Amino acid sequence: MGGLISQQPAAAAEWRSHWPLVLAAAIGFSFHSVVSNAIGLFIEPLNAEFGWSRAEITAGLSLTAFMTVPLAPVVGAAIDRWGARRLALPGLVLTAGAVASFGLASGSVTQWLALWVMYAFISLSVKSTVWTAAVSGTFDAGRSLALGLTLAGTAVAQTIVPPLAQWLIADFGWRQAWYILGFGWGALAFITSVFFLYGAHERTRERAKDPRAKAPPVLYGLDLKEALRDPALLRIALATLITMFLGIAVIVHQVPILTDAGVSRESAALLASLAGIAGIVGKITTGWLMDRFTSGWIGGFTLSAAAIGFLLLLEPFRTTALIVVAMIIIGYSTGANFQITTYLTSRYGGMKSFGKIFGTMSILVTVGAGLGPVVAGAIYDMAGSYTPLLIAGIPGAIISGLLIVGLGPYPEWNEGRVQAEA
Known part of the structure; x- marks a missing residue:
C-alpha cells in the first residue's frame, strides 16, 4: 500500500506551533460552505412564495461557478x-x-441571479485556495492531516447548517434565516482569522524584521505551465471534476432526495447532518492515512465508495436503515474528496506555485460544484425524480476513484525543505 512515512516528530512540532492557524482556516472555510449547504432548505420556501422551479433556485450556483x-x-x-x-x-x-443579501429577494429571477453575481465575485476572497494555501505553506510533515482538519470546516457546515437553516426558516422565516447565517457565521470566521490566520507569507514578513532570523525556505515545485502538462495532476483534476459534480449535486438536493423517498423534512435535515459528520470523519481519517502512506489506493477507494451510497438510495434497495447507511457513505466519500485533491496537488505540484496551480485546479472544483446542482434540478424537473442522477453517479464515482489509483510515489521536493542561512 505504499511506503510508511516516518515524519511524526516533525509533524508533532508543527502542530504545537501552528494549530491555531488550522482552527482559523477551518472556520473560515466552513463559512464559504454555508450557502451550498443551506440552499437546499430554501428550495421549498422560495418555490412556495415565488413559484420558482428548482433549476431556477439553484441556477445561482452555476452562475457562481462560471463567473x-x-x-x-x-x-x-x-x-x-x-x-x-x-x-x-x-x-x-x-x-x-x-450571504445576508439573499434575504432581500423580491420575486424577480433577474434580481435573484444578480444577488448571486455579487456573491460570486465577493466570495472569491474566501474560497478554498485562501485557506489551503495558508496551511499548506506552513505544514510539511503533518500537511495532510492539517488540510483534512481545515477542509473539515465544510463538513462541519454540512452537519450544522441543514438543521440550523430548517429551524431558522421555521421559526423566523427564510429572509431572517439568510441574515442570521450571513452575519452570524461571518462574524465568527472574521474574529478567529483576525487572531490566528498567519500563514507562510505573514511569518516571512515577521522574519524579515528580525536580522537574527534565518532566511525563509525557498519553495520548490512545478510552475503553472509544467503543471498543466503533468499526467498525475491531470488525472487528479479529472477525478475532482467528476466527484465534485456528483457530490455537490447530491449535497445540495439531499433534503429533496430524502423527502421524495418518504423521509420527513425534519428527519431529512438530521440525515444531512449525519452525512456532514461522516464527512468530518472522512477528512480526518483520510488525512491521517495519507500522511503515512504514499499510495493512491487510499484516495481511490474513498472516492469510489460513493457508488455504494448512490446504489442504496435507489429502488428497490432503499429502506430506512439503508438510507442512513447511504448518507454516511456519501458524506464520508464526498467529504474526503476536496482534502484528497488539495493534498495530492501540493505533493505532486510542490509549493513553488501552489496558489496558481490550485487556483487553476479549483476551476474544475467550481465548475463541477456549479453544474451539479442545476443539472440535478433540471433532471428532477424533467423526470420527476432524482433516479437518473443516482444511476449516473455509480459509474462516475468508480471512474473517479480509478483515476487516483496508481498515481505513483510523491515527487521529492527535498531542496525545498532546507533553509538557507541568512
Whole structure:
C-alpha cells in the first residue's frame, strides 16, 4: 500500500506551533460552505412564495461557478504574492453581507441571479485556495492531516447548517434565516482569522524584521505551465471534476432526495447532518492515512465508495436503515474528496506555485460544484425524480476513484525543505 512515512516528530512540532492557524482556516472555510449547504432548505420556501422551479433556485450556483472560472488563477497568484490574510479579512466582511443579501429577494429571477453575481465575485476572497494555501505553506510533515482538519470546516457546515437553516426558516422565516447565517457565521470566521490566520507569507514578513532570523525556505515545485502538462495532476483534476459534480449535486438536493423517498423534512435535515459528520470523519481519517502512506489506493477507494451510497438510495434497495447507511457513505466519500485533491496537488505540484496551480485546479472544483446542482434540478424537473442522477453517479464515482489509483510515489521536493542561512 505504499511506503510508511516516518515524519511524526516533525509533524508533532508543527502542530504545537501552528494549530491555531488550522482552527482559523477551518472556520473560515466552513463559512464559504454555508450557502451550498443551506440552499437546499430554501428550495421549498422560495418555490412556495415565488413559484420558482428548482433549476431556477439553484441556477445561482452555476452562475457562481462560471463567473469564478476565469478569476480563480488570478486569486491564486494574489495569494502567492500577498498571502492569505490580506485577502481573507476584508473578504469575510464583504461575503457576510453578500450571504445576508439573499434575504432581500423580491420575486424577480433577474434580481435573484444578480444577488448571486455579487456573491460570486465577493466570495472569491474566501474560497478554498485562501485557506489551503495558508496551511499548506506552513505544514510539511503533518500537511495532510492539517488540510483534512481545515477542509473539515465544510463538513462541519454540512452537519450544522441543514438543521440550523430548517429551524431558522421555521421559526423566523427564510429572509431572517439568510441574515442570521450571513452575519452570524461571518462574524465568527472574521474574529478567529483576525487572531490566528498567519500563514507562510505573514511569518516571512515577521522574519524579515528580525536580522537574527534565518532566511525563509525557498519553495520548490512545478510552475503553472509544467503543471498543466503533468499526467498525475491531470488525472487528479479529472477525478475532482467528476466527484465534485456528483457530490455537490447530491449535497445540495439531499433534503429533496430524502423527502421524495418518504423521509420527513425534519428527519431529512438530521440525515444531512449525519452525512456532514461522516464527512468530518472522512477528512480526518483520510488525512491521517495519507500522511503515512504514499499510495493512491487510499484516495481511490474513498472516492469510489460513493457508488455504494448512490446504489442504496435507489429502488428497490432503499429502506430506512439503508438510507442512513447511504448518507454516511456519501458524506464520508464526498467529504474526503476536496482534502484528497488539495493534498495530492501540493505533493505532486510542490509549493513553488501552489496558489496558481490550485487556483487553476479549483476551476474544475467550481465548475463541477456549479453544474451539479442545476443539472440535478433540471433532471428532477424533467423526470420527476432524482433516479437518473443516482444511476449516473455509480459509474462516475468508480471512474473517479480509478483515476487516483496508481498515481505513483510523491515527487521529492527535498531542496525545498532546507533553509538557507541568512
